[in-house]
Amino acid sequence: MGTPRQRGATVPPTTQKAGMDIVIDRDKCMGAGQCVLIAPEVFDQDEADGRALLLVERPGTEQHEAVREAHESCPLGAITLRES
């Protein structure tokens, strides 16, 4: 039987990181908009050509999960994430 702190503690996922940098390769992007649908506070679409725009280069931790999902959903691999 552990201490109350041990019993009540939650273990953060090992994938959880403090910092995240995002880069969009606009030459690869075809403007499918998946990233904008998944994380609209981080990604937007250029009105001129429909390709993705980055609204936030270093999103807060509350946005990391959505950004990872957007990264995995991009059909062209145009989103690069660097987590530290």
Ligand code: SF4
């Ligand atoms: S999901 Fe990928 S291809 Fe689609 S708009 Fe976003 S960066 Fe561009």
